[in-house]
Amino acid sequence: MNEALTRLEAADFINRSFKPLPRTYGDALVEAALADPRIVALCADLVPPTETDRFRDELPERFHNVGIAEANMIGMAGGMARSGEIPFCHSFCAFVTKRVLDQITMQAAYPNLPVKIVGFLPGVATLLGVSHQAIEDVAILRAVPNMAIFEPSGPEYHAAMVKMALDWEGPVYLRMKRPEKTPAAFTAKELRIGKGVIRCQGSDLTIIAAGLCVAEALKAGMELAGDGISARIVDMASLKPIDSNLILSCAAATGAIVTAENHNVIGGLGSAVAEILADEGVGIPFRRVGVRDRFCEGGTTPYLMRKFGLDAPAIADAAREVMQKKSG
């Protein structure tokens, strides 16, 4: 082998630095599979990008790379689930939801089978552009009966995602983001199905966020504190079923709500919160932060979060707006 050649290594393309990445989700899935022989993993030709390389190497008899063929993967998963297995199906968010909606509906959701759908590259968070962005996946799957949707706010919660997926008896969609570095030591709060988590107490308004927007909301909260605004921050990792009680109690306690999500403002977290408030006749100042019903583009994640109004300053602006409405 020529010398230049030995310096070249295969690397996965969501890893900009080409350093080995932590496998917070993949490790948790392997641990779960070692404890539960019903768990199998399917992947549509994106093994390291979906953290399933360890599963492939350690449990090869329970791992299938089905090729670039997502529809077949979901159908196969339905068959496996009918046969007593718990298949976890992996690809990017865009391909494992939108592309295979009918297969998910008929072969996983209607028969209420434990097909666990795991997507990476949530929302705008990819260099790969519109084809690989999923800004409508939560809206689409929220409308599918029996389906649960969970989204972690960071790698600290990836192990909890696997547990929640297994705790829900039917089909689940996990909306994952691969960590770019090893997470700092962090005491994770317990996540439960149908429960939001208050990550920061506050009394003037509540920011309900999910996924990448939770960290941005926490930053916005600090910025707002500097202006004398006390923001309560809720991590709504369980997007469906959603925590109606917490939403209503936050509305009552703080009198204003901002939602923040790495998703279109139509149909996702903001819509879910609005539906609950409207159903209960709660009329309070309210703003949705998210992609403003437009297509995005490829770029680095911080650039895209800023450009499309999903970052801390955008959330803080929305918070100031609801505060103004509240006082006016």
Place this chain on the structure above:
Amino acid sequence: MRAKHNLAELEAVATRLRLHVVNMVAPSGQGYVQQGLGAADIFTSLYFFEVRMNPADPAWPERDRVFLTTAHNTAIFYAALAERGFFPVADLKTYVTDGSRLEINSSERMGKFVEATCGSLGQGLSVAIGCAMAAKRRNRASRFFVIMGDGEMQEGQIWEAAMLAGAEGLDNLCLIVDYNFVQSEGPMNLVMSLEPLMDKMESFGFACQEVDGNDIGALLAAYDTARATAGKPSFIKANTLMGKGVGCLEGLMFHQLRFPPAVADAARTELEAQL
């Protein structure tokens, strides 16, 4: 009757395109060097000889259309478009930087010369077929070329589309598979083999040819045959060598590769010597 091509000139174009690929991917390491080098002769033979298009009027209704369905193979695609005059060569420097329209996956927001947005694999052939059928209905002489990846043929939609193209006898359609034998998780035979691919496409009603996809003369001859074939869509299995033209990269079979500066420099020197 078409003018005879000048092979030496076209080969020089291909080398220039390869040099662009190296220069575009080197700064960030983002992009597909191997695939770009491997497909340079397909792009050259299409964009610099076979395909009728007008850079001054990219939306010219009578144009031939090229659909790049492996929309991630953009370093070579953008290099070809820029050298062909669709946008300034200087823009290539912005490849995969925040805010640039030269994204890793090509998008039609760039202009009419991106015939469809195809980063989600398996969709482009159907679009090309739709365009080809509409052209038939309008008695247009345009031809429709699809550059497809081999791994992409695992998508079921490809076979739905192929079945229809065969059944319709769409002879204005020419499907070129850039057969470099590598998909994201490795060599195709280890993931899911397509073979016997020629037999499959033949049975779907295509007129099939297999060529060295790094031989511009052979590619042009195959397009001639395709153009002369009535009543059937054409399928060209173009066997390409990943990294073609740069000794230390040739045959390295990885979907994504580190591209350290020293390797980029060596590649640049080697390609410049070929000019």
